[in-house]
Amino acid sequence: MNSIHDMGGMHGFGPVKIEENEPVFHADWESRVYALVRTWYPWGRYRSWGSFRHNLEKIPPKDYLDMSYYERWFYVYEKKAIETGIVKRAELERGCADPDYLIPHLESHSDSWLGSRRLNEELPPKFSQGQAVKAKKINGSAHNRLPRYVRGKAGVIFSINGVYALQDTNEKDEQPCERPKNVYTVRFSSIELWGDDGNENDYVFIDAWESYLDFD
Structure with missing residues (x-):
């Protein structure tokens, strides 16, 4: 997909700033977003949320550039949580859960999902080293x-x-x-x-x- 996320080789963004002794998280809310994503991720796969990266790519360009790393994560999961019924928009706006709202059962992802790890199998390569x-x-x-x-x-x-x-x-x-x-x-x-x-x-x-x- 061609979008603003694919910034490699693009001009105009200045040098990469290296932060000395950079913390894992810059604010407490970032660690909570990380935990939330890791908790929901298997269920999201099972419910066919689609590719997490693809959803990041569909963030409007101006918003993408204005957001921090974990703000993008939160944007995607907030949107998908509303679309698939984990929460209602009204609950997010109020900042508290609706006690009468029935939360869907969180099922794990299908065992057929291969993931992104290296697979324990071999296929004849089409190309050779040095080609x-x-x-x-x-x-x-x-x-x-x-x-x-x-x-x-x-x-x-x-x-x-x-x-x-x-x-x-x-x-x-x-x-x-x-x-x-x-x-x-x-x-x-x-x-x-x-x-x-x-x-x-x-x-x-x-x-x-x-x-x-x-x-x-």
């Missing part, structure tokens, strides 16, 4: 994890990293099948990515599912 490849030009409103700035660019397979479940969604924010695919680390020259602004000694390494790549 020239080109990243596909993937656009549209569906979710994928191929950075926009490498699409259509040529690179070289640096390593083969094993099999993982593809995390893409369709336009309806559904993951109809988490197809196991080989994942590769691909090396891109900075000159290939940014032309004269690149440097012949600089490279960018991107992890990509096999379905994101073609032979060059």
Whole structure:
């Protein structure tokens, strides 16, 4: 999906500011949001909430830039909680639960969910180490994890990293099948990515599912 979240390679945002001795959470409410998301996540998967990342991508661009990291998390889960009946909007506005409202039973996610971990299986790789490849030009409103700035660019397979479940969604924010695919680390020259602004000694390494790549 092409949206403001895909900021890699974009200009105008200034340097990355490194905070010395940065705390895990900058405020108490951030830790509560984190706990809330971890608690709801399995049930959200079971109720087909769709990809968490895809829902982050659909935040309006101005709001996305104005929000902090955990504000985005809270925005997505507040929206999904209302849509799926965990809470009513009136409860959020009042700041207290409705004692007469029947909360849906929280069921765990399906055992068929493969998750994002490395899978204990092997598939014959389509590409080999050192092989020239080109990243596909993937656009549209569906979710994928191929950075926009490498699409259509040529690179070289640096390593083969094993099999993982593809995390893409369709336009309806559904993951109809988490197809196991080989994942590769691909090396891109900075000159290939940014032309004269690149440097012949600089490279960018991107992890990509096999379905994101073609032979060059």
